[in-house]
Every structure is written in structure tokens, then in C-alpha cells.
Amino acid sequence: xxxRNTFYTTTPIYYVNDVPHIGHAYATLACDVMARFKxxxxxxxxxxxxxxxxxxxVEKAADAAGMSPQAFTDKVSQSFRDLVGVMNYSPxxxxxxxxxxxxxxxxxxxxxxxxxxxIYLGKYAGWYSVRDEAFYAEDETTVGPDGKRRxxxxxxxxxWVEEPSYFFKLSAWGDRLLEFxxxxxxxxxxxxxxxEVISFVKGGLQDLSVSRTSFSxxxxxxxxxxxxxxxxxxxxxxxxxxxxxxxESNPLWRFWPADVHVVGKDIIRFHCVYxxxxxxxxxxxxxxxxxxxxxxxxEGQKISKSLGNAIDPVAVTQxxxxxxxxxxxxxxxxxxxxxxxxxxxxxxRLNADLxxxxxxxxxxxxxxxxxxxxxxxxxxxxxxxxxNALLGRAKGLLAAVRAEIDEQAFHRALxxxxxxxxxxxxxxxxxxxxxxxxxxxxxxDTVMWVLAETIRRVTLLVQPFMPExxxxxxxxxAVPQEARAYVAFDQELVPGAALPKPQGVFPRYVEPAKxxx
RNA sequence: GGGCCCGUAGUUCAGCGGUUAGAACGAGCCGCUCAUAACGGUUAUGUCGCAGGUUCGAAUCCUGCCGGGCCUACCA
Numbered sequence: 001x002x003x004r005n006t007f008y009t010t011t012p013i014y015y016v017n018d019v020p021h022i023g024h025a026y027a028t029l030a031c032d033v034m035a036r037f038k039x040x041x042x043x044x045x046x047x048x049x050x051x052x053x054x055x056x057x058v059e060k061a062a063d064a065a066g067m068s069p070q071a072f073t074d075k076v077s078q079s080f081r082d083l084v085g086v087m088n089y090s091p092x093x094x095x096x097x098x099x100x101x102x103x104x105x106x107x108x109x110x111x112x113x114x115x116x117x118x119i120y121l122g123k124y125a126g127w128y129s130v131r132d133e134a135f136y137a138e139d140e141t142t143v144g145p146d147g148k149r150r151x152x153x154x155x156x157x158x159x160w161v162e163e164p165s166y167f168f169k170l171s172a173w174g175d176r177l178l179e180f181x182x183x184x185x186x187x188x189x190x191x192x193x194x195x196e197v198i199s200f201v202k203g204g205l206q207d208l209s210v211s212r213t214s215f216s217x218x219x220x221x222x223x224x225x226x227x228x229x230x231x232x233x234x235x236x237x238x239x240x241x242x243x244x245x246x247x248e249s250n251p252l253w254r255f256w257p258a259d260v261h262v263v264g265k266d267i268i269r270f271h272c273v274y275x276x277x278x279x280x281x282x283x284x285x286x287x288x289x290x291x292x293x294x295x296x297x298x299e300g301q302k303i304s305k306s307l308g309n310a311i312d313p314v315a316v317t318q319x320x321x322x323x324x325x326x327x328x329x330x331x332x333x334x335x336x337x338x339x340x341x342x343x344x345x346x347x348x349r350l351n352a353d354l355x356x357x358x359x360x361x362x363x364x365x366x367x368x369x370x371x372x373x374x375x376x377x378x379x380x381x382x383x384x385x386x387x388n389a390l391l392g393r394a395k396g397l398l399a400a401v402r403a404e405i406d407e408q409a410f411h412r413a414l415x416x417x418x419x420x421x422x423x424x425x426x427x428x429x430x431x432x433x434x435x436x437x438x439x440x441x442x443x444x445d446t447v448m449w450v451l452a453e454t455i456r457r458v459t460l461l462v463q464p465f466m467p468e469x470x471x472x473x474x475x476x477x478a479v480p481q482e483a484r485a486y487v488a489f490d491q492e493l494v495p496g497a498a499l500p501k502p503q504g505v506f507p508r509y510v511e512p513a514k515x516x517x
Numbered sequence: 518g519g520g521c522c523c524g525u526a527g528u529u530c531a532g533c534g535g536u537u538a539g540a541a542c543g544a545g546c547c548g549c550u551c552a553u554a555a556c557g558g559u560u561a562u563g564u565c566g567c568a569g570g571u572u573c574g575a576a577u578c579c580u581g582c583c584g585g586g587c588c589u590a591c592c593a
Contacts, residue, residue, distance in 0.1 A: 124591085192522045232593075508554095
């Protein structure tokens, strides 16, 4: 294989009972930025996203739609696949849990768990609400004056249900999990999630029911096909299915263990408790890190179906452009926190950070070069302390951004880049190249070279966040495709290279005039 | 009930024991004119949720209270 370092990142696989909204877009975006950064940084990268297509809910939704489950999931899965294009993601593959190879992988994993003695046949019993399709613990139920037992958000009637089920001996894994967390402090991020998971495990683990007989849309248990595997066992396994499991000679197996699973904060437990337990039981290494992203609200309100206030990625990107939306999502909120999607804040970021600070910097520099330096990279003369100060900060950016990306601190990476952009704008004013044009054109050329070179470095680092816009700017600097990876970070602009006519990349957003009514 | 986060300028946040509490955006004023009415400089605003305590010294540590959010397992 390649001798390069590998980097494997995954999104949650999205459950096909929902249409994609900004929350889905967000988790995948984080992975996309990491994947793009690591590719540019010379890593052998694999970036996986996909859909989770089994389970009772899907079976019922398909039935209600008068479709076969397969036809139904084909349809809904496509809307998530379309999001890849809408948001300009760069996954290496889009996995579906209905793929044949995934059945084989899950069944192989199951057999490993059996061989380890961690699976046994028992009986799953509990108070079940048909309306909610959920089991409730005894203390979650109440008996009303009519003698009927009820539970759940709308207090639906529950009945005692018993069904045979296979169990995973999770109860035996508590100490080993705690030891694993202890030895791998980076395994769960952010910190508060780590605390939650540890306290959950310390509270004692019960065995986990890992098969159902109440529906059939799923992966049959080997040797007992009446039983369908618990959807989470099925879903989590996608991450190793992709690497070829159980065939460890598959070339993609080099990517396991994954470097970062990005997940929503609601599914942290499945990824941080069940998943490492399954893997260790099967003799596999758990992933290196699970990062829980927060939730987005809309203009201060929770996203809810009844309010219909979910942000549609297609609509926002059409209105504001893909790159500004990508920038906003990662800059506005520290990754791991909850965020509020405010239209006003998005416009503020677009205008202040992109159009004014960065876009205008490129424009003012490139138009001087075009008008006064003959549309070529200007000659680099003797550098002053001011020149070296600015260039030095631009050079330092790669290491700084790399460190932030490795912590999934995307907002801090962007802050670091934008500090250099602000420095560059200050430098333009301090050097006043328009005045130098009359007094010292040689010095003016050097100033313009320093600026162009600074924009080159900044833009190389902007690439993972805003690929399309960065590419346009690099074209205007005549940086060839092969000089855009970080191995070429120190490959300075060569004076004399011809430059195309500059063009604005981030137009200001002006609220359209209200139509007369 | 138990546990974990959080509450700092209009807004988003940084600071997490030590000089007059910071940044960005937004607002005012000044400058510049290369540029996307962009850029730079500058000013202003805060009982650092409340009340106690520890300390020579607390936004920063401890306790209590108030307010917000999350976790507390088998729908995913």
C-alpha cells in the first residue's frame, strides 16, 4: 500500500425517515473539511457517508407509501446523496446498509460476538406502546384510574410484551470500557460529552437486546433468521463494512481504526459505549475518536416539523452560495456547541468576513497588479521588516490550522486565517502602494508581491473550507493545480508569471428590494 | 431525584487566581482613495447571573440560590 499516513473520517449514516436539513449538512461538512485538509496535507484519506436504511420505522413508512422497503429507501437515500452535490462534499464513498456486502459484514461481526461468548438468547420483556413503537421502563409508566397503564409523551396505553431476543453481554464490558476511556482521553470529544458517557457507564450497564422478531426489514441473525439484528448493531457496522470487513486483506482495511467519527450529540452513547464494546468483543480496535456535534436552532427556535422551520440546505445555498454557507456554519459556532442559524448573522459573516475582509483584499491587490504591474506576478525586491512580519504570519498559518483541524476546532482555524487577512489589509494601508506608484515603483512591486504571496498562502488554507472560491482565487494568482497541496506551501509565487484578469469572488449580499405589493 | 455543561459589552464569544476585563460584528467620529460605499485609525458601552466564603488578591477557586441546555439505555 501507500506508505503515507492514513486518515479515515465518517459521518453518521443518516436514517432515511427524514429529509436532509442543515443538521445533516453540518456533520458532513465537518468531515468534508477534515478530509479535504488531510488530502492537501499529504494524507491517504478515506471519507465515508451514507444512509441507514433498516428498521421498523422504515418498513412502516414504506408500507404507508405503498412501496417496497427497497424502493422506498432507494428514493429517500437519494435525497441524502443529492446533498453531497448541493454542499460540495468530497466523500470517497456513499454507503447504504442495504448493500449485500454490509449484510455479510454484519453477519460476520455477529458470529465473532457469538464466538467471544458475548451473545446469548434470552427474552425481551417490557411495557410496549404500539402507538409510540417503543418500550418503556416500569417507572416511566403510570396506571390511571381506569386501571390502564400508560406511558410516553402523549400517554399512550402500553401492554406487557415478551419476545425472544438475543442479548449482548454489555454488562460485562463496563470496566473495560472505563479503562479504554482512561487510556484514550481523546476518544470522546468535546469534554462534556466524555463526562456524560463516563458517568453513564459508571452507573452500570445492562445487557443489550440486539435482535427483534417484530419486523423483518433488516439483517437476519445467522442461523436464526426469524431474528433481525438490532438496527444499531447493523448501522454502526457500516464503518468497518466500508473497509472490507471481515476481509482484512482488503486494501481499504488500512483505514481501520477510523480517525474521527463525527456524530450528533444524540447518538453519542451508541458510538462511545456500544460500538467500542462490540469491536473489542470481536477482537477489533475501536475508533480513535468520536466527536459529537451540537444542534442547530433556527432564529432561536428549536427545529420542529410542526413549525416547518428546518433550514433547507438547497434553499440557503441557492440564495447565498455554497461557500458562504459552509463558512458560516463552521465559523459562527465552535464545533461541538449548539448553534443558532440566524439569517442576519449569516449575512453579517458573508459581508464582513468574506466580501469586505477577504474578497476585497484580493480584489484591491489583484487590481493594482493588473493595472500597474502589467498583469504578471510583480518582481520581488529587497524585503523590509514589515514585509517579513506579514509573510512570517502567513507562513505560520499552516502549522496553526493543522493543529486546530486535529482538534476539530474549525472556528479557531478560521479565526487564525482571518487574523492574517486583517494583517494584510492593515499592511496595504500602511504601505500605500498607490502612493509608491509615483515615488518608488520598485518598492511598490515588492509590496504587491508580498501581498500576492500572502493571499496565496491564506487561500491554500481556505481551500478545505470553501473549495470553489479558493480555487477561483488561486486561478487569479496563476497557482497551478499541482501547487495547491501543502507540500507546495513554501513554493513562493514566481515573479513574471502571467495573471488573468481579476474578478470578485465574494459579492456583498444586499437584501433584495421588497416587491411592491 | 442523580450527573454534566453554560450564564462576561447591543450581538457572538475569549479570558478560567494577579497590573485600568478583551476580540470580532454592530454604532459614533477621523483618515485614506488601490478596492466589492470596501480599507485603516479611534471612541463608547459591561454592578463578569445573584448572595456568601477562601485568598494579600476572584470573572477566574468553594458553597448556596436563580435562569438556560443536555444526559439518565434498548424508536433511530
